[in-house]
Amino acid sequence: MDLPILGDIKRSSEKLYVHNCLICLGNANPQGPDWCHTFAPANICLVHTGMFLSVNVQVDIYERLPVPFGLVRFGVAPDHPEVKNVINTFTQTAQHARCSFHGNVRVGKDVTVEELQEAYHAVVLSYGAEGNRTMGVPGEDLAGVYSAKDFVGWYNGLPRNSELRPDLSCETAVILGQGNVALDVARILLSPVDILKKTDITQHALDALAESSVRRVLIVGRRGPLQVACTIKELREMVNLPGTRPEMEASEFEGIAETLKSLARPRKRLTELLLKAAIETPGEEELERRNRAERAWGFRFLRKPLEVLPSTDLIRAAGIRLAVNRLEGDGEGVRAVATGEVEDVECGLVISSIGYKSLLIDPAVPFDARKAIIPNTMGRVQQTAGLYCSGWVKRGPTGVIATTMNDSFDTARTLLQDIGKGTLDVSTVKPGSQGVSTLLEKRGVKPVSFSDWEKIDSEETRRGEIKGKPREKMLDVGEMLQVARA
Amino acid sequence: MMCVWVALPGNFGPFEASTKCICTANIHHKITTSCAKGNSFLDLVVDQNVYIDGFGACEGTLACSTCHVILDQKGYDQLGPIIDEESDMLDLAFGLTDMSRLGCQVCLSRDLE
Numbered sequence: 001m002d003l004p005i006l007g008d009i010k011r012s013s014e015k016l017y018v019h020n021c022l023i024c025l026g027n028a029n030p031q032g033p034d035w036c037h038t039f040a041p042a043n044i045c046l047v048h049t050g051m052f053l054s055v056n057v058q059v060d061i062y063e064r065l066p067v068p069f070g071l072v073r074f075g076v077a078p079d080h081p082e083v084k085n086v087i088n089t090f091t092q093t094a095q096h097a098r099c100s101f102h103g104n105v106r107v108g109k110d111v112t113v114e115e116l117q118e119a120y121h122a123v124v125l126s127y128g129a130e131g132n133r134t135m136g137v138p139g140e141d142l143a144g145v146y147s148a149k150d151f152v153g154w155y156n157g158l159p160r161n162s163e164l165r166p167d168l169s170c171e172t173a174v175i176l177g178q179g180n181v182a183l184d185v186a187r188i189l190l191s192p193v194d195i196l197k198k199t200d201i202t203q204h205a206l207d208a209l210a211e212s213s214v215r216r217v218l219i220v221g222r223r224g225p226l227q228v229a230c231t232i233k234e235l236r237e238m239v240n241l242p243g244t245r246p247e248m249e250a251s252e253f254e255g256i257a258e259t260l261k262s263l264a265r266p267r268k269r270l271t272e273l274l275l276k277a278a279i280e281t282p283g284e285e286e287l288e289r290r291n292r293a294e295r296a297w298g299f300r301f302l303r304k305p306l307e308v309l310p311s312t313d314l315i316r317a318a319g320i321r322l323a324v325n326r327l328e329g330d331g332e333g334v335r336a337v338a339t340g341e342v343e344d345v346e347c348g349l350v351i352s353s354i355g356y357k358s359l360l361i362d363p364a365v366p367f368d369a370r371k372a373i374i375p376n377t378m379g380r381v382q383q384t385a386g387l388y389c390s391g392w393v394k395r396g397p398t399g400v401i402a403t404t405m406n407d408s409f410d411t412a413r414t415l416l417q418d419i420g421k422g423t424l425d426v427s428t429v430k431p432g433s434q435g436v437s438t439l440l441e442k443r444g445v446k447p448v449s450f451s452d453w454e455k456i457d458s459e460e461t462r463r464g465e466i467k468g469k470p471r472e473k474m475l476d477v478g479e480m481l482q483v484a485r486a
Numbered sequence: 487m488m489c490v491w492v493a494l495p496g497n498f499g500p501f502e503a504s505t506k507c508i509c510t511a512n513i514h515h516k517i518t519t520s521c522a523k524g525n526s527f528l529d530l531v532v533d534q535n536v537y538i539d540g541f542g543a544c545e546g547t548l549a550c551s552t553c554h555v556i557l558d559q560k561g562y563d564q565l566g567p568i569i570d571e572e573s574d575m576l577d578l579a580f581g582l583t584d585m586s587r588l589g590c591q592v593c594l595s596r597d598l599e
Binding site (some may be wrong): 080082083085086088089198231232233235236265266269270400401405409 | 531545547
């Protein structure tokens with residue numbers, strides 16, 4: 001798609017064009033959907049610059065790993081390749097003449113945020129949420145207990161999770177949390193291997209899943225059916241998952257059908273589908289399909305983890321103790337309250353999918369530890385001129401690609417407004433990536449360029465083709481660097 | 487002329503499109519287009535290089551809601567039935583209305599004049 005900016009730049013070069021305005025977008029971290037909002041601001045900056053300003057904007061992107069795209073590469077499930085099409089848009093942005101990618105650079109370690117601020121007129125932090133919320137219960141450290149973040153990282157080839165080696169030799173897996181990540185994990189655990197083997201799932205995950213004994217997955221939430229955080233597409237995929245049947249307790253859905261007419265469309269359609277899967281008597285064909293199914297999945301509601309129960313040798317998880325809740329309040333204010341009752345569920349695999357959490361990457365950056373976000377007003381980091389943020393590190397770790405993309409557009413607009421109004425001073429000449437390169441060289445850090453990434457990309461694609469997969473991801477940073485420098 | 491209001495990601499506000507003419511709230515760009523029968527609205531936007539931030543991120547595969555369009559009654563009524571998969575993604579669109587569809591599923595044909 002040809003960006004109209006190119007025409008506008010030609011026009012603007014006839015106007016009084018002042019100088020190069022360099023913006024740098026900091027540290028696209030793999031645990032955040034950074035490429036949507038690193039690139040969206042890059043995109044919008046590149047597009048809007050010509051339209052609104054008579055300055056040229058150069059956008060440099062710093063990323064810790066040698067490979068770009070963040071959660072689009074490491075978070076989106078392998079069996080959702082269409083969602084990854086957005087990589088094509090990002091690639092176009094990255095290949096723009098005034099955009100450059102610098103992989104293998106750790107902001108906060110190889111170069112500080114202060115040093116970036118000295119080199120650039122503006123720095124945008126969009127490093128996402130690399131940590132996760134812990135359950136905070138005894139037994140969380142037993143073998144067989146994983147965060148969804150690490151489990152997803154394992155099957156998606158995130159280098160730091162390549163040695164996870166989850167034990168899939170049990171029959172029942174319990175997932176805490178009922179968002180889309182929880183459903184992704186359930187689906188990957190129960191999908192026929194014949195489907196998975198044609199995706200970009202990592203080979204070691206594929207091999208482990210082929211040997212897996214897991215036959216039953218419970219997806220457990222603190223609150224009720226009307227509070228599930230997943231969206232209908234993911235629920236429909238579970239309902240239609242070959243070789244599986246839904247198994248839920250009708251008693252957990254009492255009173256739900258009566259609420260349908262008062263629900264907004266998205267929640268209404270989601271709840272209708274949930275009720276259909278959970279309690280409706282299936283037709284003949286569906287009944288037959290369910291009887292043949294060897295694997296089962298189901299939601300369990302009003303349950304909160306109290307403790308992971310150990311095996312007799314005290315090494316691994318053998319069960320989970322759950323507090324039984326009831327709901328208080330209504331509408332948005334519905335809360336789960338403990339009843340005092342407790343329930344034990346036998347299981348060998350516990351995956352907590354209760355949310356990601358942003359971390360502090362540089363002490364010079366203001367950080368709200370309670371909310372785990374960078375304090376900001378419309379993307380302007382509080383008390384720090386020239387520093388902006390976007391995406392999960394700005395708003396908290398929820399939302400699909402479209403949500404985060406829109407958020408990045410907002411930050412970019414804020415930044416451009418600041419340039420336009422003169423709030424952001426772009427009058428001094430700044431060294432940009434030249435300044436940062438000097439520092440990195442002194443520190444023995446060699447950045448990976450976008451065309452270096454393209455070598456990694458080709459090699460992964462080549463290795464995948466041999467196996468009938470879109471790509472075989474490299475799991476080792478050292479190997480990525482070798483291929484990048486070849 | 488089918489009148490289409492596009493609910494843009496990033497809240498640029500509505501813009502009006504038809505098989506004959508497209509203009510945007512921001513750029514005020516009028517283009518007369520002729521579009522091949524059977525092409526979708528997304529195809530039209532791409533082929534004519536109409537730049538809308540983030541439009542069609544998943545490239546028409548029903549994996550996002552960034553090509554959300556709002557039609558007038560006449561246009562909406564003329565379209566074929568909506569499938570579950572489109573409705574599922576539409577549920578996530580910003581500013582969903584009763585006349586909403588996904589642009590990648592709206593096929594323009596001569597009948598829609």
